[in-house]
Each structure stands twice: as C-alpha cells, then as structure tokens.
Amino acid sequence: MTRMKLVLLCVPAAVAVGCATFPDQVTTQKLAEKMVAEAYPGMPESLTRRTVQDQSQKICSKIGDAKLTEAEAAEVVKLARASIKYPQSGKLVGDWKVGAKLAYNGSGSRIRGGKLEKAKENGALCSNCHALDPKEVNVGNLAPALTDFGAQRGNSEAMVKYAYEKIYNSWAYFPCSNMPRLGHDGHLTPEQITHVVAYLIDPASPVNRK
Ligand code: HEC
Incomplete structure (x- = not known):
C-alpha cells in the first residue's frame, strides 16, 4: 500500500475515533463556559x-x-x-x-x-x-x-x-x-x-x- 493510500485510510478512521470520544454538546458547552470563567483570575x-x-x-x-x-x-x-x-x-x-x-x-x-x-x-x-x-x-x-x-x-x-x-x-x-x-x-x-x-x-x- 502506498503511503498516500494509508493516509487516506487513516484520516476517516481518526475522525471516527475522534467523534466517538468527543463529549456531547451539553458537556462541551459546560467545559467551554468553565474555561471562559476561569480565564481571567483576579478580575x-x-x-x-x-x-x-x-x-x-x-x-x-x-x-x-x-x-x-x-x-x-x-x-x-x-x-x-x-x-x-x-x-x-x-x-x-x-x-x-x-x-x-x-x-x-x-x-x-x-x-x-x-x-x-x-x-x-x-x-x-x-x-x-x-x-x-x-x-x-x-x-x-x-x-x-x-x-x-x-x-x-x-x-x-x-x-x-x-x-x-x-x-x-x-x-x-x-x-x-x-x-x-x-x-x-x-x-x-x-x-x-x-x-x-x-x-x-x-x-x-x-x-x-x-
Ligand atoms: C459594533 C458596531 C456598532 C457600534 C460600535 C455602534 N453601532 Fe450603532 N448600530 C450598529 C448597527 C449594526 C445598527 C443597525 C441595527 C440597529 O438598529 O441596531 C446600528 C444602529 C444605530 C442607530 C439607529 C440608526 C437609525 O437610523 O435610527 C443609531 C442612532 C446608532 N446606531 C448610533 C450609534 C452611536 C451613537 C454609537 C456610538 C456610541 C454606535 N451606534 C455604535 C452597530 C454599531
């Protein structure tokens, strides 16, 4: 298998794995809000x-x-x-x-x-x-x-x-x-x-x- 073909096969696989492990919408939103809330300590x-x-x-x-x-x-x-x-x-x-x-x-x-x-x-x-x-x-x-x-x-x-x-x-x-x-x-x-x-x-x- 050429290197190009391997890359093409791997990208969808990586995306699929990424999606499967990415938190759901509510968790993501909560996490983002927490990051923003903690971004300005002492303000x-x-x-x-x-x-x-x-x-x-x-x-x-x-x-x-x-x-x-x-x-x-x-x-x-x-x-x-x-x-x-x-x-x-x-x-x-x-x-x-x-x-x-x-x-x-x-x-x-x-x-x-x-x-x-x-x-x-x-x-x-x-x-x-x-x-x-x-x-x-x-x-x-x-x-x-x-x-x-x-x-x-x-x-x-x-x-x-x-x-x-x-x-x-x-x-x-x-x-x-x-x-x-x-x-x-x-x-x-x-x-x-x-x-x-x-x-x-x-x-x-x-x-x-x-
Ligand atoms: C970030 C962009 C932005 C800034 C900064 C801004 N405006 Fe506006 N303004 C808008 C937009 C877009 C509209 C059109 C939508 C609306 O009426 O809200 C508008 C509408 C208006 C209107 C109504 C227009 C009409 O024909 O009656 C007035 C009056 C106005 N602005 C005055 C001001 C003044 C004075 C300032 C500064 C203190 C200001 N604006 C700052 C974006 C802005």
Missing part, C-alpha cells in the same frame, strides 16, 4: 459577569440556526427597555464637542500580563461601525451612516429620547442587533451618552454640517 466581578450570558443574550444566541419568535423578540425589547437609566440631571443632550471625541475614541479597560489596566474613561468608538462626520473617511460600514442625523430628523424631544435610548441599549429598538448595548453594559455612562446624543443632534455638530 473584578464587573468584568467577569460579562462572560456569563444574560437572559437576552441567551435568546439572541438562537440566531444563526433559528429565527426569533415574536414572543422572544418582545421579551428582548422589554428587558432592554427596563435596563435604561437616565442621567440625574434629566438632560439628555450634552456637549457635542465632548461627544465628537468620544465617537472616535476606542479606549477602554484591557488585560495585560494578567492585570487589569483601567482607562480613565472609555471611548464610544461609534466610528468603528458608523459614518458620522462626512469629512472623516476612516470609518466602518457595518452599520447605517449617521451623517446628517440631526439635519434630517430634527431635535424634537422624541428624537432626542430615541437617540439616547438607542445608544444606551440598542436592543430596545432592534432586538439582538449587532450594535453593542453601551449603557446597559456599563461601557458608557449616562452623561457620556448625552454628549454623543448632542454630537448626533446638535445643528453645530460636524455630523450635521455640509
């Missing part, structure tokens, strides 16, 4: 709790193999709505200049050498997925462009509230969207979100100027 709970799926993420994980039912989508929206917190000031529109910096800033906590390095303040990095200022070319295209957002939609109370809530927890308007739940996850504070809202809505913001 604060505020960070490690994000390695455990919340109820909405559990529902959203169905995507790929199955469609959400209407009831599941409604539950994700309900949980998202209940999560939204507003700034103490009650003012949902902050300073667009602060928002402009946040929208392109990707800083955040990171783990290096097993230690957590905390950034002074997290960035929002909207530009990773959205076009905003038309003069900025280094932007992502994973999400709809937000250029002209305020110019097109105005700054009514309802529009301001929508922008704030969308950024706080995007699933309140689009269950299981790829947009991160920035306020809900504690990545952005309510105050930071008001500045990003201003960046989208303020007529003086570069987002709304030609």
